[in-house]
Amino acid sequence: MIFQKCAVIGLGLIGGSFAAGIKAKALVGQVNAYTPREDHLRIAEHLEYIDQGYSDIQSCVKDADLVVIAVPVAAFESVFQALSELPENWLAPNVVVTDVGSVKGSVIALANQYIPDLQFVPGHPIAGSEKSGILAVNPSLYEKHMVVITESSSGKQSASSRDKVKQLWEGVGALVKTMPVEEHDRIFAVTSHLPHLLAFSLVDTLAGDPAQQAIFQFAAGGFRDFTRIAASDPVMWHDIFFANKENMLSAIDEFSEGLNALRGALETDNHEGIMGILTRSQAARQHFQVILEQRAFSSLEKQSKESSKDMSETHVQHFLLQPGGQCSGEITIPGDKSMSHRSIMFGALSEGTTNVKGFLEGEDALATLQAFRDMGVVIEGPKDGEVVIHGVGLHGLKQPKGEIYVGNSGTTIRLMTGLLGAQQFASRMVGDPTIMKRPMGRVANPVNSMGANITISDAGTPPVVIEPAQGPLKAIHYDMPVVSAQVKSAVLLAALYAEGTTTIKEIGPARDHTERMLKAFGVEVEVDGYNISLKGGQKLVATDFTVPADISSSAFFLVGASIAPNSNLLMKQVGMNPTRTGVIDILKLMGADITLENEQFVGGEPVADIRVKSAQLKGIQIPEELVPLAIDEFPAIFVAASCAEGETKLTGAEELRVKESDRIASMAAGLKTLGIDAEAQPDGIIIQGKGNGDLAAPIFGTGEIETFGDHRIAMSFSMAALRASGTILVKDTGHVATSFPGFKDLAQMTGLNVEITT
Ligand code: NAP
Numbered sequence: 001m002i003f004q005k006c007a008v009i010g011l012g013l014i015g016g017s018f019a020a021g022i023k024a025k026a027l028v029g030q031v032n033a034y035t036p037r038e039d040h041l042r043i044a045e046h047l048e049y050i051d052q053g054y055s056d057i058q059s060c061v062k063d064a065d066l067v068v069i070a071v072p073v074a075a076f077e078s079v080f081q082a083l084s085e086l087p088e089n090w091l092a093p094n095v096v097v098t099d100v101g102s103v104k105g106s107v108i109a110l111a112n113q114y115i116p117d118l119q120f121v122p123g124h125p126i127a128g129s130e131k132s133g134i135l136a137v138n139p140s141l142y143e144k145h146m147v148v149i150t151e152s153s154s155g156k157q158s159a160s161s162r163d164k165v166k167q168l169w170e171g172v173g174a175l176v177k178t179m180p181v182e183e184h185d186r187i188f189a190v191t192s193h194l195p196h197l198l199a200f201s202l203v204d205t206l207a208g209d210p211a212q213q214a215i216f217q218f219a220a221g222g223f224r225d226f227t228r229i230a231a232s233d234p235v236m237w238h239d240i241f242f243a244n245k246e247n248m249l250s251a252i253d254e255f256s257e258g259l260n261a262l263r264g265a266l267e268t269d270n271h272e273g274i275m276g277i278l279t280r281s282q283a284a285r286q287h288f289q290v291i292l293e294q295r296a297f298s299s300l301e302k303q304s305k306e307s308s309k310d311m312s313e314t315h316v317q318h319f320l321l322q323p324g325g326q327c328s329g330e331i332t333i334p335g336d337k338s339m340s341h342r343s344i345m346f347g348a349l350s351e352g353t354t355n356v357k358g359f360l361e362g363e364d365a366l367a368t369l370q371a372f373r374d375m376g377v378v379i380e381g382p383k384d385g386e387v388v389i390h391g392v393g394l395h396g397l398k399q400p401k402g403e404i405y406v407g408n409s410g411t412t413i414r415l416m417t418g419l420l421g422a423q424q425f426a427s428r429m430v431g432d433p434t435i436m437k438r439p440m441g442r443v444a445n446p447v448n449s450m451g452a453n454i455t456i457s458d459a460g461t462p463p464v465v466i467e468p469a470q471g472p473l474k475a476i477h478y479d480m481p482v483v484s485a486q487v488k489s490a491v492l493l494a495a496l497y498a499e500g501t502t503t504i505k506e507i508g509p510a511r512d513h514t515e516r517m518l519k520a521f522g523v524e525v526e527v528d529g530y531n532i533s534l535k536g537g538q539k540l541v542a543t544d545f546t547v548p549a550d551i552s553s554s555a556f557f558l559v560g561a562s563i564a565p566n567s568n569l570l571m572k573q574v575g576m577n578p579t580r581t582g583v584i585d586i587l588k589l590m591g592a593d594i595t596l597e598n599e600q601f602v603g604g605e606p607v608a609d610i611r612v613k614s615a616q617l618k619g620i621q622i623p624e625e626l627v628p629l630a631i632d633e634f635p636a637i638f639v640a641a642s643c644a645e646g647e648t649k650l651t652g653a654e655e656l657r658v659k660e661s662d663r664i665a666s667m668a669a670g671l672k673t674l675g676i677d678a679e680a681q682p683d684g685i686i687i688q689g690k691g692n693g694d695l696a697a698p699i700f701g702t703g704e705i706e707t708f709g710d711h712r713i714a715m716s717f718s719m720a721a722l723r724a725s726g727t728i729l730v731k732d733t734g735h736v737a738t739s740f741p742g743f744k745d746l747a748q749m750t751g752l753n754v755e756i757t758t
Contacts, residue, residue: 006064008050009061011134016049020139025171034053065091065096066098067096070099080115084114097120098120098165102243102244103244105182120156121157128141140172143172144174149165149169149177185247194252197248199228284373320754320755321724321754325753326567326750327612333554337550339547341411351391354544355386356387357544359385367406399425403429407431411486415493422452425468432709437461452473472536475499480505484655496523497536508530522540555583555637556719557571558594559587561614561750562615564695567613570611577605583636586637587617589620591616614695617640621648622651627652632659634663641689642720660711664685674705674717700721702725710735
């Protein structure tokens with residue numbers, strides 16, 4: 001029992017559902033309730049929502065150790081006053097008072113005024129409907145809904161009373177989040193209270209129109225959707241608007257400004273302005289969807305195992321793979337991720353309009369696209385891989401209104417650290433739980449040494465907080481301590497803004513898309529072996545650009561077609577940048593049957609069709625000089641190594657430990673699950689291949705694979721099914737869409753037996 005006796009004040013939708021929920025789950029000893037209407041009390045007793053109903057507050061709360069206030073916000077004062085006037089020792093000595101009000105600042109002020117000596121835990125369930133009253137009660141209303149508990153400024157909120165209230169909400173299936181009071185009231189003013197006010201206002205305006213009959217008669221779905229919430233209880237919303245008045249006024253002002261901008265653009269026939277607002281808004285809505293799902297997902301981590309299991313069943317998808325199958329046919333792999341990111345960045349910084357074809361519509365590249373929209377760049381699309389970017393020039397970016405959310409994209413956050421470090425406005429970047437653990441010092445440090453003002457967490461991870469630089473950045477000479485295209489690119493982006501010529505000395509061959517693409521956008525970049533130099537202040541000139549297919553995504557199919565018997569697969573127009581083709585070199589060293597056809601140059605980058613046929617691979621010591629050229633492809637290569645004859649050894653690849661997951665540990669664990677002898681090393685792995693010349697013989701066993709939220713782990717193990725003896729369940733594969741939307745369909749097309757399951 002979390003509490004012995006609970007008194008719920010107010011038996012409408014919210015209070016009644018709470019009472020009924022805790023009673024059904026037997027979380028408290030006794031559930032009392034008060035509401036002014038006798039008939040409602042009797043209904044609640046009859047339906048067993050409560051144990052005992054009272055028509056006066058005093059009798060209801062006698063000896064209660066929990067009081068829940070669930071009345072309209074304007075009625076809070078009278079309830080607090082009634083509590084303050086109770087006879088001495090009327091309540092249980094350790095009583096906790098909590099509430100469900102939609103506004104918190106004004107409620108806390110009243111609690112401070114009337115019950116300063118009682119424990120008060122302000123709460124706000126994010127659940128409800130347009131219905132109200134006892135007849136709308138639903139005992140499972142709070143299941144899988146969020147409840148915000150705000151820190152009370154009264155100082156009368158002990159951790160233990162907060163924990164007990166939290167446990168109660170969790171007991172009825174809710175996800176509890178804590179938040180400062182001011183933040184709560186500001187956020188709900190814009191996300192809930194303003195939309196209600198607008199819906200009421202629109203319906204009111206139209207209802208006053210002389211043609212209102214016709215308007216409502218012909219009202220289409222959009223009108224119904226938009227105005228559904230105007231059917232909510234007017235008294236409740238009246239109370240909420242006034243109780244959150246200051247935040248509401250700011251929200252209305254901000255909204256009016258946006259509305260006026262639209263009006264102005266329309267009046268002056270500013271088509272680009274209107275398109276900018278509409279495309280930004282459409283993309284933001286889609287992007288919010290990703291954030292919303294991500295939030296629901298990340299909040300799971302904080303939940304008890306039990307409730308997280310429930311939630312994961314509704315949100316997380318898996319790949320279920322049947323053993324065997326083929327990997328044949330002719331396919332086009334989606335566009336290169338690295339180049340898709342850079343096409344948006346450089347297009348945005350250019351003068352003029354850039355048309356991009358073959359853009360990868362994966363979540364990572366879309367996160368970059370959204371970041372630039374957040375900074376005021378008008379970007380049309382993507383539609384069927386086509387994007388039109390209206391460049392704003394090197395100095396045309398605007399300060400984003402909120403923080404930039406990069407999702408799961410390491411490229412976005414690392415490259416943008418260089419770019420934002422050079423801007424004359426403040427900004428802040430965050431991402432999903434995986435990105436929030438990735439090292440950022442490697443990019444922040446060199447850019448800071450150019451004069452930027454970038455702060456990261458003590459652990460060296462995001463959030464990345466950028467204050468405007470004091471004056472223009474200064475060029476540096478940078479000796480790269482690691483082989484990393486992201487670090488090099490961040491410094492080059494900052495160098496575009498720096499006074500003087502920045503020089504970079506690499507210690508190995510990292511991807512050179514930034515250098516190649518900057519040249520395509522008219523920037524002079526000198527590359528002399530491992531020495532790169534770039535003079536600051538150069539203009540970027542818009543250019544049209546076709547993104548070739550991504551060789552990293554092709555890698556899964558290179559491996560699939562190599563290990564599956566009787567395979568013959570052609571992949572069209574894949575990017576063959578020499579800093580990326582390590583996977584082909586390594587697989588060829590292992591004996592893979594790979595040939596290149598139709599080789600040509602597109603937009604400064606070499607491309608070719610790749611044909612792959614089944615072959616018995618053999619184990620090798622992977623040459624260390626190829627490691628940086630195949631760094632993203634090792635999860636797939638490890639699957640190939642498992643099918644090879646003999647041992648494969650990888651060294652010098654410690655970088656794999658700081659990718660989307662620790663790829664050495666993730667892959668070793670998964671391979672072991674499937675019966676492969678895989679020994680993780682600090683900087684690599686040793687895999688004993690089980691190939692024996694019989695290409696049809698199963699190599700992998702059956703089992704469930706953890707992907708640790710890493711898309712490449714998921715896709716690599718999907719290929720293992722081609723040579724498995726039984727079913728493989730690859731868990732949590734939603735992340736695959738970050739780099740390879742449509743992977744499952746393409747895999748099916750080539751002959752894999754893969755289904756999505758939840
Ligand atoms: P509701 O269905 O109208 O219920 C309100 C309850 O309070 C009813 O039992 C009502 O009694 C009683 N009440 C009304 N005035 C009172 C007064 N002066 N003194 C004592 N009791 C009074 O409202 P609700 O939707 O449950 O909302 C209750 C609270 O939850 C509000 O503070 C609201 O901000 C918050 N909230 C609502 C939602 C939502 O979507 N509805 C979501 C989150 C939070 P009668 O039936 O006799 O009027």
